[in-house]
Amino acid sequence: MEAIAFYLFAILTIVMFSYTVMSNQALYALSSMAAGMIFISAFFFLLNADFLGVVQIIVYTGAVMALYAFGMMFFDSTREVKENNTSKVVVLTLSTLAAVLVIAIVTMPLIADNISAVYPVSEHVSNPKAVGIVLFTKYLVPFEVAAVMLLVAMIAGIVLAGKKMDRSLTQMGDEEIAMLLQEETEKRVTL
Numbered sequence: 001m002e003a004i005a006f007y008l009f010a011i012l013t014i015v016m017f018s019y020t021v022m023s024n025q026a027l028y029a030l031s032s033m034a035a036g037m038i039f040i041s042a043f044f045f046l047l048n049a050d051f052l053g054v055v056q057i058i059v060y061t062g063a064v065m066a067l068y069a070f071g072m073m074f075f076d077s078t079r080e081v082k083e084n085n086t087s088k089v090v091v092l093t094l095s096t097l098a099a100v101l102v103i104a105i106v107t108m109p110l111i112a113d114n115i116s117a118v119y120p121v122s123e124h125v126s127n128p129k130a131v132g133i134v135l136f137t138k139y140l141v142p143f144e145v146a147a148v149m150l151l152v153a154m155i156a157g158i159v160l161a162g163k164k165m166d167r168s169l170t171q172m173g174d175e176e177i178a179m180l181l182q183e184e185t186e187k188r189v190t191l
Contacts, residue, residue, distance in 0.1 A: 005046055013039040026072050034065045051131060067154075105142045 016036030023029040037060045044053035135143055172180070 002046060006043070009039050009042040009046070012036075030065065030068055030072060033068070034061050037061045037065070051128060064150075067157075101145075105145055108141050 013036050016032045016039060019032040020029045020036060023032065038057060041053045041056035041061070044050070044056055
């Protein structure tokens with residue numbers, strides 16, 4: 001039964017995150033991202049890590065998705081996004097650095113297996129306290145990197161929200177909005 005549940009949640013998670021990446025509609029992408037994060041928490045429940053499963057739902061599905069939804073209110077999602085990649089060398093360099101960083105973060109806890117000798121697990125310590133001890137000793141580097149990534153995302157959201165949009169739906173007349181919706185409908189019909 002556990003294998004069936006694992007494969008079911010794995011397929012659902014991949015489908016939800018694939019739809020998040022491939023969707024043109026911001027609201028649908030946000031909803032499928034929230035569903036994918038809930039399906040990820042199912043893996044923790046399957047592994048009897050109830051604390052981490054609940055934290056996954058509360059922190060990621062609750063707080064982070066609320067932050068994304070709040071950020072989406074600042075953007076005009078009907079506008080086409082055009083990327084200006086002037087140098088492919090910069091993109092390649094940043095991608096390589098990101099890949100090396102991810103590999104280093106994943107392998108750090110595997111290399112530091114002897115840290116449990118310095119911080120032994122006690123039977124008298126409660127589950128959240130034991131999680132905190134392991135989180136701030138063995139997994140301190142990935143925890144701090146995640147905190148920095150969230151800080152960078154928040155700052156980027158603030159900077160992008162401060163920029164003026166080309167066309168705002170709140171400043172358009174009813175005829176302009178109707179024409180814009182008609183153009184979007186015609187685009188979807190041709191696809």
